[in-house]
């Protein structure tokens with residue numbers, strides 16, 4: 020049995036490769052939309068962690084078909100070829116109308132094109148392979164990619180950050196270790212795997228500046244004052260009825276600030 024990571028060059032993919040003794044395929048080495056290439060690279064003995072995705076949430080609004088090809092058709096190709104597959108999904112499959120943590124059994128209703136393509140990817144994965152895990156996570160930050168923490172630390176002396184979207188900022192180092200563990204359990208189906216606790220983007224930014232010792236001042240604002248092409252859920256905190264737990268987002272932030280270069 021081999022553990023294989025596709026989308027291994029991305030922010031999460033790099034940490035999953037670090038967390039496991041895995042065979043790594045970056046996009047340049049394996050394009051998940053190329054069905055034949057996927058069948059040649061991956062076999063029925065393989066456990067595959069699929070980190071390949073179109074992740075530009077705003078860009079997906081005008082390019083839903085392209086995003087769907089990667090997030091759904093690509094996911095199907097990977098699931099069909101694998102013995103066991105773990106598809107990484109998103110809190111953006113929910114509409115944010117709840118005010119307590121979303122559980123695995125809660126109804127989905129994505130607001131954005133990106134969310135729709137991720138939900139389609141979940142369903143394509145589940146239809147293609149009975150041995151599937153769907154691991155939904157949220158608000159990722161890690162050393163392998165452009166992320167909110169770096170964006171904030173590059174700004175100053177004053178920033179305004181939205182205070183009316185609440186989620187679970189999740190450190191990719193913590194998530195990667197949990198995904199590798201999950202992939203070996205045989206506990207198939209949907210899992211919510213995100214940091215414990217929750218905060219708004221404003222509260223997250225305030226904590227980033229405090230913990231990094233930055234002088235930057237941060238003020239709250241509303242989503243309406245800072246419009247973006249893609250609608251986002253106002254509340255997308257993930258809880259789990261299956262017992263999946265990660266360290267708190269503050270612990271994740273400390274771990275990230277300790278490893279960032």
Ligand SMILES: NC(=O)c1ccc[n+]([C@@H]2O[C@H](COP(=O)([O-])OP(=O)(O)OC[C@H]3O[C@@H](n4cnc5c(N)ncnc54)[C@H](OP(=O)(O)O)[C@@H]3O)[C@@H](O)[C@H]2O)c1
Pocket residue numbers: 025026027028029030031032045046049050051052069070071072073074089093107108109110137156157158159160164
């Ligand atoms: N970032 C978040 O806040 C967040 C939150 C919840 C869930 N997720 C999910 O977590 C997973 C990992 O996201 P991430 O944050 O690590 O994003 P990322 O850094 O954008 O990584 C995605 C990777 O997929 C690759 N890729 C794109 N198209 C591909 C294709 N056709 N074939 C193979 N690889 C392809 C990208 O390569 P290129 O860079 O060369 O295009 C990139 O290396 C995704 O499933 C995402 O939906 C992310």
